[in-house]
Amino acid sequence: MFIDRLIDSIQEKDNPTVVGLDPKMEYIPSFIKDKCFKEYGANLKGCAEAIIEFNRLIIDSIYDQIPAVKPQLAYYEMYGVDGIYAFDETCRYAGNKGLIVIADGKRNDIGTTAEAYSKAFLGSTEIDKQIMQQAFQVDALTVNPYLGEDGIKPFINDCINNEKGIFVLVKTSNKSSGQLQDLVTQNCKSIYEIIAEYVNEWGKPVTGKYGYSSVGAVVGATYPNQAKLLRSIMKRAYILVPGYGAQGGTARDCANSFKKDGLGAIVNASRSIMCAYKSDIWKSEYSEEKFAEASRAEVIRMKNDLNAVLGERAG
Numbered sequence: 001m002f003i004d005r006l007i008d009s010i011q012e013k014d015n016p017t018v019v020g021l022d023p024k025m026e027y028i029p030s031f032i033k034d035k036c037f038k039e040y041g042a043n044l045k046g047c048a049e050a051i052i053e054f055n056r057l058i059i060d061s062i063y064d065q066i067p068a069v070k071p072q073l074a075y076y077e078m079y080g081v082d083g084i085y086a087f088d089e090t091c092r093y094a095g096n097k098g099l100i101v102i103a104d105g106k107r108n109d110i111g112t113t114a115e116a117y118s119k120a121f122l123g124s125t126e127i128d129k130q131i132m133q134q135a136f137q138v139d140a141l142t143v144n145p146y147l148g149e150d151g152i153k154p155f156i157n158d159c160i161n162n163e164k165g166i167f168v169l170v171k172t173s174n175k176s177s178g179q180l181q182d183l184v185t186q187n188c189k190s191i192y193e194i195i196a197e198y199v200n201e202w203g204k205p206v207t208g209k210y211g212y213s214s215v216g217a218v219v220g221a222t223y224p225n226q227a228k229l230l231r232s233i234m235k236r237a238y239i240l241v242p243g244y245g246a247q248g249g250t251a252r253d254c255a256n257s258f259k260k261d262g263l264g265a266i267v268n269a270s271r272s273i274m275c276a277y278k279s280d281i282w283k284s285e286y287s288e289e290k291f292a293e294a295s296r297a298e299v300i301r302m303k304n305d306l307n308a309v310l311g312e313r314a315g
Contacts (some may be wrong), residue, residue, distance in 0.1 A: 001163050001206065001208040001209075001214055002100075002139055002140055002159065002163055002164050002165035002206075002214040003165060003206070003207075003208045003210070003212050003213060003214040003216070003238055004208040004209050004210060005100060005139070006067065006068065006100055006139075006140075006165070006238065006266070007208075007210050007212065007238075007263060009067035009068065009100060010067045010263070010266065012067075013064075013065060013066065013067050014303070014307065015065060015066055015067060015299075015303045015306075015307075016067075016258070016262070016263075016265060016266050016267060016306060016307075016310070017066055017067075017266065017267050017268070017269065017299070017302055017303060017306065018066065018067070018068040018069060018070045018102060018240070018266050018267070018268045019058075019062060019066055019068075019069050019070070019268075019269065019270070019273050019299065020069075020070045020071075020072060020104070020242075020268050020269065020270025020271075020273075020274075021055050021058070021069050021070065021071040021072070021075075021090060021094075021270070021274070022071070022072040022074075022075045022104075022270045022271070022274070023051045023054055023055065023075055023076075023274065024075065025047055025050070027054070027271075027274050027275050028050050028051070028054045029054075029277075029288040029289070029291050030288065031288065031289060032050050032053050032054055033046075033050050035050075035053075036049040036050040036053065037050075044079045044080050044081075044082045044083065045082045047079050047082070047083075048076075048079050048082035048083050048085055048086040049082075049086075051076070051079070051083070051086045051090075052086050052089050052090065054274075055071075055086075055090045055093070056090075056093055057291075057292040058273075058274065058291075058292050058295050059090075059093060059094055059097055059099070060097075060292065061292035061293060061295055061296040062273075062292075062295060062296050062299045063094070063097040063098065063099055065296065065299050065300060065303065066099065066299060067099070067100055067266070068099055068100035068101070068102055068139075068266065069090075069094045069099050069100075069101055069102070070101075070102040070103075070104050070240075070268055070270075071087055071090050071091060071094075071101070071103060071104065072104040072270070073087060073103060073104060073105045076090075087136075088136060088137075091103070091136055091137045091138050092137045095137045095138075095139075100139045100140070101137065101138045101139050101140075102138070102139065102140040102141070102142070102165075102167070102240070103121050103136065103138040103140070103141045103142070104142045105117075105121065105141055105142060106142050106143065106144050106169065107121070107141060107142075107143050107144065107155075108143060108144035108145070108146065108147055108151050109147065109151055110147050110150040110151050111150065114150070114151050114152075114153075114154040114155070115154040117154075117155075118141075118154045118155045118157070118158045119135070119158070120135045120136060121135070121136055121138050121141040121164075122138075122140075122141055122155060122158035122159065122162055122164040122166070123158040123161070123162055123164075124162075138164075139164060139165060140164060140165035140166060140167060140214075140216075141155065141164075141165075141166055141167075142166070142167045142168075142169065142218060142240070143155050143166050143167070143168055143169070144168075144169050145168050145169060145170075145195055145198065145199075146169075146180075149198070149202075152166075152168065152198075152202060156202055156205070156206070156215060159206050159214045159215065160205055160206055163214075164214070165206075165214040165215070165216060166214070166215055166216065167216040167217060167218050167238075167240040168195070168198075168199050168202075168215065168216070168217050168218065169195075169217075169218045170192050170195050170196050170199060170217040170218055170219055170230060170234075171192040171218075171219045171220060171223055171226050171227070171230060172218060172220050172242075173220025173221060173222045173223070173242045173243035173247055173249070174220070175222075177220070177223075181195075192226065192230070193229070193230075193233060196217065196230050196233040196234050196237075197233060199215060199216075199217050199234055199237050200233060200234045200235060200236060200237060202215045203215035203216075203234075203236050203237055204236070207236055210263065211236060212236055212237070212238045212263070212264070213236040213237055213238070215237065216237050216238040216239060216240055217230070217234055217237045217238075217239050217240070218239070218240045218241075218242065219239050219240075219241060219257055220241065220242055220243040220247075220249070221241050221242065221243035221244050221247070221249025221250070221253045221254045221257075221267065222243040222247060222248060222249050222253065224252070224253040224254075224255075224256045225256075227239070227241075227253075227254075227256040227257045228256040230257075231256060231257055231258075231259070231264065238264060238265065238266065239257040239264060239265040239266075240265075240266055240268060241254050241257050241265050241266065241267045241268060242268045243268075244267050244268065244269050244272075244302070245269040245270075245271065245272030245273075245302070246269075246270070246271040246272045251267075251305045251306045251308070251309040252309055254267045254306065254309075255309050255310065255313055258310060258313070260313060262310045262311075267302075267306060269298075269302055272298060272302075273295050273298050273299060273302070274295065276291070276294040276295045276297065276298035277290065277291035277294035277295070279294075279298070281298070281301070282294040282297055282298065285297075
């Protein structure tokens with residue numbers, strides 16, 4: 001079951017974090033870009049090849065420290081077909097290094113279209129009679145619940161059938177999330193509370209050995225008070241926490257998404273790790289050519305930061 005594999009890896013590496021691989025060309029060191037542009041051209045293909053090399057070097061430097069990576073599809077789709085190739089190569093490379101791969105696609109639709117999205121990321125595509133093939137080598141997918149159960153059920157079915165996972169948007173980290181998610185309904189509950197209740201219910205069929213479900217939730221680190229409430233509602237959901245680092249969330253902000261046993265959540269950082277070599281913390285110690293070593297140093301710093309706070313709460 002997906003959630004058991006995730007928790008096993010978190011415990012093995014003593015690290016409740018996931019690294020977001022959301023590349024932009026401005027993040028990639030010039031020596032990689034120059035090499036790829038020379039070989040492939042200053043075009044979408046050259047960009048995609050630079051992204052692949054950048055991601056591989058980061059993965060090589062951190063795979064022994066982290067349980068999972070989370071490539072955000074938008075950062076690959078903007079490079080067209082070549083970008084999708086880069087996404088696929090990144091997922092396969094990470095998976096072959098033993099990492100759990102969470103595709104951040106926030107997919108949402110109904111009926112056969114939702115089924116098609118789910119097959120692409122969580123299931124298999126029919127090639128011919130009795131011939132099926134997996135499109136992308138990923139373990140989980142972020143999904144948007146705002147079309148209701150019709151838009152979620154196909155993904156849950158593939159979680160059951162293929163031992164995959166989903167993370168449902170509940171309370172997102174962006175400033176304007178409250179325009180919809182905080183609206184109070186006629187039963188005096190906010191929309192995000194109601195979504196949380198559904199997530200808790202949807203997760204029942206895929207609850208693993210630790211008591212957590214492969215149907216998880218997304219709750220931003222930038223809303224720690226809401227996270228505390230949502231943790232109490234979603235008893236079995238594992239919470240994916242964006243917003244740490246570059247978005248302003250701290251380890252203490254993330255803590256409310258965890259339970260007292262130190263489980264229950266996994267915290268994402270993207271830019272602060274990919275661009276660690278440019279940060280005030282590490283730029284004096286690591287040159288551009290050693291960007292991957294800077295990413296590793298930031299991964300370890302983040303791990304220690306979170307574990308220190310979680311240790312305080314447990315004590």
